[in-house]
Amino acid sequence: MNGRELICIACPVGCRLTVRLEGGEIRVSGNQCSKGEIYGREELLAPRRVVTTTVRLTGSSLRRLPVKTSSPLAREHIEALLAEARRLEAAPPIRLGQVLLADFASTGVDLVATRTVES
Amino acid sequence: MTEKRYDAVVFGGGSAGLAAASRIAAAGFSVAILERELEPGGVLNQCIHSGFGLHVFHEDLTGPEYAERFIARVRGAAGLDVYLGTTAQEVAVEEAGAREPIVVYGYSRRYGILRLTARAAVLAMGCRERNRGNIGIPGTRPAGIFTAGLAQRLINIDGYLPGKRAVIVGSGDIGLIMARRLIWSGAEVLGVIEIQSYPSGLTRNIVQCLNDFGIPLHLSHVVSRILGRDRVEAVEVSPVREGVVQSQGGFRLDCDTVLLSVGLVPDNELSKKFGVALNPETGGPLVDAGLQTTVPGVFACGNVLHVHDLVDYVTEEAERCGGFVTEYLRGEFQPRQYRIQPGANVKYVVPNRWFADRENRFYLRPLIVANQARLAVRLDGETVKERRLAHVQPSEMLSLTLRAQELAGIEAIRENTLEVSIT
Numbered sequence: 450m451n452g453r454e455l456i457c458i459a460c461p462v463g464c465r466l467t468v469r470l471e472g473g474e475i476r477v478s479g480n481q482c483s484k485g486e487i488y489g490r491e492e493l494l495a496p497r498r499v500v501t502t503t504v505r506l507t508g509s510s511l512r513r514l515p516v517k518t519s520s521p522l523a524r525e526h527i528e529a530l531l532a533e534a535r536r537l538e539a540a541p542p543i544r545l546g547q548v549l550l551a552d553f554a555s556t557g558v559d560l561v562a563t564r565t566v567e568s
Numbered sequence: 569m570t571e572k573r574y575d576a577v578v579f580g581g582g583s584a585g586l587a588a589a590s591r592i593a594a595a596g597f598s599v600a601i602l603e604r605e606l607e608p609g610g611v612l613n614q615c616i617h618s619g620f621g622l623h624v625f626h627e628d629l630t631g632p633e634y635a636e637r638f639i640a641r642v643r644g645a646a647g648l649d650v651y652l653g654t655t656a657q658e659v660a661v662e663e664a665g666a667r668e669p670i671v672v673y674g675y676s677r678r679y680g681i682l683r684l685t686a687r688a689a690v691l692a693m694g695c696r697e698r699n700r701g702n703i704g705i706p707g708t709r710p711a712g713i714f715t716a717g718l719a720q721r722l723i724n725i726d727g728y729l730p731g732k733r734a735v736i737v738g739s740g741d742i743g744l745i746m747a748r749r750l751i752w753s754g755a756e757v758l759g760v761i762e763i764q765s766y767p768s769g770l771t772r773n774i775v776q777c778l779n780d781f782g783i784p785l786h787l788s789h790v791v792s793r794i795l796g797r798d799r800v801e802a803v804e805v806s807p808v809r810e811g812v813v814q815s816q817g818g819f820r821l822d823c824d825t826v827l828l829s830v831g832l833v834p835d836n837e838l839s840k841k842f843g844v845a846l847n848p849e850t851g852g853p854l855v856d857a858g859l860q861t862t863v864p865g866v867f868a869c870g871n872v873l874h875v876h877d878l879v880d881y882v883t884e885e886a887e888r889c890g891g892f893v894t895e896y897l898r899g900e901f902q903p904r905q906y907r908i909q910p911g912a913n914v915k916y917v918v919p920n921r922w923f924a925d926r927e928n929r930f931y932l933r934p935l936i937v938a939n940q941a942r943l944a945v946r947l948d949g950e951t952v953k954e955r956r957l958a959h960v961q962p963s964e965m966l967s968l969t970l971r972a973q974e975l976a977g978i979e980a981i982r983e984n985t986l987e988v989s990i991t
Contacts, residue, residue, distance in 0.1 A: 455775075456771060456774070456775050456779070458771055458772040458775045458776070460958075462939070462958050462959040463771040463959065481958075498776065498780070499618045499628070500752070501616045501617045501618060501630055502616070502752055502753075503616060503723075503724055503727070505727070510606075511725075512725070512726060512727045513724060513725060513726075513727045515616035515630060515631075515632045515724065516616075517616075517618060517630055524780075527752075531752055545633060545636055563616065563630045563632045563633050564613075564632035564633070564635075564636060565636060
């Protein structure tokens, strides 16, 4: 891990960052503001993403329930979370924010419903 | 036949219609929303990804979560009726002098034929996707070719995967979002083909939906042929140089699905029935400073007016539109207005007029990609306002506010056409 080229997405300018590990320290260059420094650092250390998908819905005129992770999930866990979501089933009533899968793989991240489905 | 009278009727129960209607109802006027689908929320219902609400709520919401906040406002509003599963078929404006000059005929399974009369109307029908016919891709006509938004609906609402190996034509935001959605649904995405030399979607979508998965983005390329008899089998991709498709240097991608993300067009079929004048640059109605079309009492907001890239801007514009409708219903709508037009490197400015002595807000779309640009508002060559912009590109809409004090005193000058330019 010596150098990575990234496009900063903290704002629409889209600075081209170079993130390097130098003597145990992370060096971000190419950024025009401090947000780029933070973005580059996090992307190198622990990239996380909010994951959104749908799960099967039974007993409703709707077929799919939209869901998301309650906070950004470490990228290495995304595949496993999606596989788990494919096996899930939900039935109404469902309220927005209802936890469908708690503390996934001990990450502290939940999978929650992103809409209300009345029974 | 069901007959009812309202102060205002709103066409469309998506983000624009919900925000405009709840604003009008909050002022004490009666409102009807006509929505073709069985649920309110419009396209937000199928946009299950996050990134909505950063401006309006300072939160990162998914489409359904964003929609639910506005659906709640509408549900709780007195004097507001929502007609779901109802299509507005015919509209007309009766002669001036009628108490409710706007007549709307709709139909639905639940209400049968519906005849509504109203004093004002809001066009909030949103937009449609451009399709294969609009860009004329040569080749056969097999199954497996979808617009990106249709594929999004199939996956997220209906629960069907449209294909296993996809090529995406055009780098619009819906196409980029669908690249990630397909991969997260177990399909492969072989590449995104963009005719322009720069991406047409937001940078954050390029990074999070393509770069994260190593999906190649082929800029300055087109799909020059679709192959396959019953189902798509492959596409041929060719480079484009100075606007000309090159016969050399192309390649073939074996795939079973082609998604088209090649732009959106305001859906103005109903606007035409009202007889409103359209702006060729936006594809939406020409509107005055209060978002009123050329037909008195008929207003427009959201993607039917011009295609926005963020729903937050749609909400903001629709709430302002609702405010103007209430002024109109109270007989306080201000007619004293002057023209504003796009200048250098600006594709369009909406609205097309400005109020002399109050705050005005405009949306504009740049024609260029540039860093450290300058936005200037001029009147007869004299600068009224100037702003520095760190970055501009056609896919990022700009907003501009002109405060009353910035406009004070310039009314006396002849013509009074403001010009907005980017250099």
